Amino acid sequence: MSGLRRLFRGENNYDFVRLWRYGLTASAALVVLSIGLLSLRGLNLGLDFEGGTAWDVPTSSLSVSETRDVLRPLGVAESKIQTVGTDLVRVQSGTTDPAKIQEVREALAGAAEIDSDQIAVTTVGPSWGNEISNKAIRALVLFFIAVSLYITFALRDWRMAVGALVAVVHDIVISVGVYSLLQIEVTPATVIAFLTILGFSLYDTVVVYARIKDNTPMVSVAGRTTYTDMASLSLNQVLMRSINTSLTAVLPVLSILVVGSWIFGATTLEEFGIALLVGLLVGVYSSIFVATPIVAYLNERSPAYRTVRERLASKATGETRRVESRKATVPTEVASDAQAAGSGAASGKKLPAGYSASHPPRPRKNKRR
Amino acid sequence: MRRSGLPTLITFVVVVLGLVVAVLAAGWSPLLGLDLQGGVAVVLKPTSVADEEQINQAVAVIRNRVDAIGVAEPDITIQGGNVVVQLPGVKDRERALELVGSTAELRFRPVLQTFPNPELLAPVTSTTVAGVSGNGANATPTSALPTAPTTAVQTSTTKNEQSLGMPGGASSGEYALGPLPRRQSTPAPSTTNAVATSVVAAAETTTTVAGVTTTTVTPAMVPATTNDTLNTSWPPVTPRDEDTNDATVIMPEYDRKTRKETFRYALGPTLVTGDALVAEKTQATLDPSNGQWLVEITFKDGDENVGTWRQAAAACYQASNPQVCPTGRLAAVLDGIVISAPSVNSTFSSGNNAVVTGSFTQEEAKDLGQKLRYGALPVEFERQQTQDVSATIGRDALKAGVAAGLIGLAIVAIYILVYYRILGLVALTSLGLSFGLLWAIIAWLGETRGLALSLSGVVGIIVSIGVSIDSNIVYFEQIKDDMVGGRNMRSSAQRAFHGAMSTIVKADLVSLIGAALLYWLTVGPVKGFALYLGLSTLLDLVASYFFMRPAVVLLSSTGLAERRPSAFGVRESRGHQGAEATA
Numbered sequence: 022m023s024g025l026r027r028l029f030r031g032e033n034n035y036d037f038v039r040l041w042r043y044g045l046t047a048s049a050a051l052v053v054l055s056i057g058l059l060s061l062r063g064l065n066l067g068l069d070f071e072g073g074t075a076w077d078v079p080t081s082s083l084s085v086s087e088t089r090d091v092l093r094p095l096g097v098a099e100s101k102i103q104t105v106g107t108d109l110v111r112v113q114s115g116t117t118d119p120a121k122i123q124e125v126r127e128a129l130a131g132a133a134e135i136d137s138d139q140i141a142v143t144t145v146g147p148s149w150g151n152e153i154s155n156k157a158i159r160a161l162v163l164f165f166i167a168v169s170l171y172i173t174f175a176l177r178d179w180r181m182a183v184g185a186l187v188a189v190v191h192d193i194v195i196s197v198g199v200y201s202l203l204q205i206e207v208t209p210a211t212v213i214a215f216l217t218i219l220g221f222s223l224y225d226t227v228v229v230y231a232r233i234k235d236n237t238p239m240v241s242v243a244g245r246t247t248y249t250d251m252a253s254l255s256l257n258q259v260l261m262r263s264i265n266t267s268l269t270a271v272l273p274v275l276s277i278l279v280v281g282s283w284i285f286g287a288t289t290l291e292e293f294g295i296a297l298l299v300g301l302l303v304g305v306y307s308s309i310f311v312a313t314p315i316v317a318y319l320n321e322r323s324p325a326y327r328t329v330r331e332r333l334a335s336k337a338t339g340e341t342r343r344v345e346s347r348k349a350t351v352p353t354e355v356a357s358d359a360q361a362a363g364s365g366a367a368s369g370k371k372l373p374a375g376y377s378a379s380h381p382p383r384p385r386k387n388k389r390r
Numbered sequence: 391m392r393r394s395g396l397p398t399l400i401t402f403v404v405v406v407l408g409l410v411v412a413v414l415a416a417g418w419s420p421l422l423g424l425d426l427q428g429g430v431a432v433v434l435k436p437t438s439v440a441d442e443e444q445i446n447q448a449v450a451v452i453r454n455r456v457d458a459i460g461v462a463e464p465d466i467t468i469q470g471g472n473v474v475v476q477l478p479g480v481k482d483r484e485r486a487l488e489l490v491g492s493t494a495e496l497r498f499r500p501v502l503q504t505f506p507n508p509e510l511l512a513p514v515t516s517t518t519v520a521g522v523s524g525n526g527a528n529a530t531p532t533s534a535l536p537t538a539p540t541t542a543v544q545t546s547t548t549k550n551e552q553s554l555g556m557p558g559g560a561s562s563g564e565y566a567l568g569p570l571p572r573r574q575s576t577p578a579p580s581t582t583n584a585v586a587t588s589v590v591a592a593a594e595t596t597t598t599v600a601g602v603t604t605t606t607v608t609p610a611m612v613p614a615t616t617n618d619t620l621n622t623s624w625p626p627v628t629p630r631d632e633d634t635n636d637a638t639v640i641m642p643e644y645d646r647k648t649r650k651e652t653f654r655y656a657l658g659p660t661l662v663t664g665d666a667l668v669a670e671k672t673q674a675t676l677d678p679s680n681g682q683w684l685v686e687i688t689f690k691d692g693d694e695n696v697g698t699w700r701q702a703a704a705a706c707y708q709a710s711n712p713q714v715c716p717t718g719r720l721a722a723v724l725d726g727i728v729i730s731a732p733s734v735n736s737t738f739s740s741g742n743n744a745v746v747t748g749s750f751t752q753e754e755a756k757d758l759g760q761k762l763r764y765g766a767l768p769v770e771f772e773r774q775q776t777q778d779v780s781a782t783i784g785r786d787a788l789k790a791g792v793a794a795g796l797i798g799l800a801i802v803a804i805y806i807l808v809y810y811r812i813l814g815l816v817a818l819t820s821l822g823l824s825f826g827l828l829w830a831i832i833a834w835l836g837e838t839r840g841l842a843l844s845l846s847g848v849v850g851i852i853v854s855i856g857v858s859i860d861s862n863i864v865y866f867e868q869i870k871d872d873m874v875g876g877r878n879m880r881s882s883a884q885r886a887f888h889g890a891m892s893t894i895v896k897a898d899l900v901s902l903i904g905a906a907l908l909y910w911l912t913v914g915p916v917k918g919f920a921l922y923l924g925l926s927t928l929l930d931l932v933a934s935y936f937f938m939r940p941a942v943v944l945l946s947s948t949g950l951a952e953r954r955p956s957a958f959g960v961r962e963s964r965g966h967q968g969a970e971a972t973a
Contacts, residue, residue, distance in 0.1 A: 069775065077780075077783060079780070138781075139780045140780060141778055141779045142778040143775070143777045143778065144773065144775065144776040144777075145774070145775045145776075146435075146772060146773055146774045146775060148435075148774065149433065149774040152435070152472075153916075156470055157916070159911055160907050160908055160910075160911035164903070164904055168900055171899065171903060175896050175899070210846065210849075212916065213846055213849070213916050214849075216908060216920075217850070217853055217919075217923070219904065220901050220905070220923070221856070221857075223900045224857065224860075224897045224900050224901055227893075227896050227900050228860075228864060228893055228897050231892065231896050231897070235889060258871060259867070261867055262860075265809065265860075265863045265867070266860040266863050266864075268802075268805060269802045269806065269855070269859040270853070270855075270856025270857070270859075271856075272798055272801045272802050272805065273795065273798030273801075273855045273856060274798070274852075274853070274856075275798070276794045276795070276797045276798030276801065276852075277791075277794045277795075277798065277849065277852060279794075280790070280793050280794040280797050281793065290787070290790055290791060290794060290845070293846075293849045297853065301856075
């Protein structure tokens, strides 16, 4: 049976505990690399952060060098000139003088043989970038605080808040690293996209955490598995959902990128698209490979779960470690039978939905204890 | 728990469809932001610390100005201490921005001397004079303008008394200040103008058209102005920080159309400030006696108001006090730029009214009226960011956004249908319904609140496709889990919902918290994005609860899942598994 097929049927069981090691190593390396890149190359900050003026000329007849020739007599020949898509020439310059801006506009319109109304002009004062960055950072800090509180209360586990935050910071650092590596221009659209990524990454992490929370009684009440194994099992249970969700989120974003920016040449859409794509992928990855192992690690050190682990370790050999591996091989009839028994055995505390069904009680051979 | 859910389902679908139909019937459609339909946006930041009341006052003044230029859907908001002005659909960027941002106090200063721009003066030949006199005061400059460069120059030099850069209107204007005309008076403006222009060589034509007192041309003016033009030197403009009320300053005047500097004026100390004006009674009106546009000015009572005006007028009328006002002209200066420099043709010894006359077009008169009226903002602003989007680029962005959204949606739809079969259909219907709701809400917001849908909002909505579908996926996967565990769909559909919904709510709340904070704390496009992300997340919750659950429960109760498992993409696995187990 192929891995895909197993996934489709919800019979997957990957040993995430082992995968986490690779994942965390890779993440650490990427984070270090990103920080290194950032300090070495910095970011390619766009107009809105640097101040100046941009002219968007909708033309396919002007080349960069022709445009430069047009601008030379106006004293703005040192401007950054680029072609965007097939029919847009973008000129950026540090000037904010209205008369000069108009002059350039007219000149560009003349050269492109279009009406000057058709040229889009954006002018940004020098302090605007600081202003929006400061506001965004303030919003971000408050957002982190609010989300931490929310996760702590909603999932009743502050460790999950820590895990979620580490994962989000990880996402931001790596996304910024990609921007630094490729020297893609950072614009307000990028900032928005990054904020979306934060939301999405947290959203994804919370879905995984909710499942872990639902499965916690397996450890705390039934005491039949370690927290880490339970977390790995939970990931297996939500894996198909994670994949499907990521695909449904990534497909529209890919569409924004390919259709919106490459075919239609809408620059703002391109700015959104790249950041979103990078961030979505990193965000989905981090909820599985960063957020979950952190929570598992933290919880294994909490007294309650440690005792469970120690008890299990003394009782069984390596077998106990991969409880979830049986999930796929349990015959269905046994599962249904055991389910009734299992829910009865849950000593007063109600087991969550999905627990007994998706994770059937251990097979007979374990009854030897 | 055996609820059919059918009533909920039907009610929800009917409500959504009803809302969409209602919005359609009302003819509402989403209001497009200026990055989608073109227009101008500017973020104004106070240059000094300003309290809330000052900002609110400023917003009121800016709103008045914007309303006065007739923007269809202006959006003026205070965002984090900044004033954000969005003028979708405005074609003339500079004119709009100038009106919105002109912050300085209005000052009336006597004109001491006039300096025409030597660059513009050079090509002016005798032909121009002929041209002007031929056209007379009612010259329609639009016809004269685009013909030849020399004519263009001529127009700009002749109209020395026009305001700063407001392209869009063109006229060779000659302006004068006079008392309010009585209705029965019928001066002959065109003839007086023609005479005046033919006398004055290159430029300085100041004519008088105002009321009974002005049936005679003021002969003192003409020599005075011609003398000015003899001085062709070009003094530097006084820097902003030296522009105080008591100083003698050099100020430029710009041509409305070409934005070229036409004149510089040596101006004496301020005689009257904009504070003396009654803003509500300063306006452009049509003089019914001769069909000319003029600007009416009304001064407040009191020595410090109309009193200063009468003194100034007395000094300037026929240049009776050459120490103060040697040319007989009084310049209105706004923000270091001369917006009008009419000659004074009355002593204004009584009454509180004055008019500025000349061969104004309606647009010019209104522009001038607005500038005089709303001259002063309580705080000074500087432009932080201006954005000027052409209508074509806006339309292209909208097209690209919509196309990207639709194609993305189509791919997602195919994937979901292949993967979840009939359940996928439920997911897509649910998405469609929440889209319908969203559309109705956006249209409603646009219609009643003037909230526009911007490109970042469109992106927010496209991104929310993923989140909306995810709610369904969480639910379906939970059902599948249950069914792998051996339940039938009928029982798992109800049960799985509780687990799934708690996950959905928890996750959606994170998005909502984020959206709310962003909406609160940020400026400009981020705000729009947050609004639509938050809205669609909320709608996702609504659709999950009122549509997804009853629909799936209903489907499961038909027993279709048991008879045709493959139609759900879930039970298929069980057969295989059974086969494997027996093998």
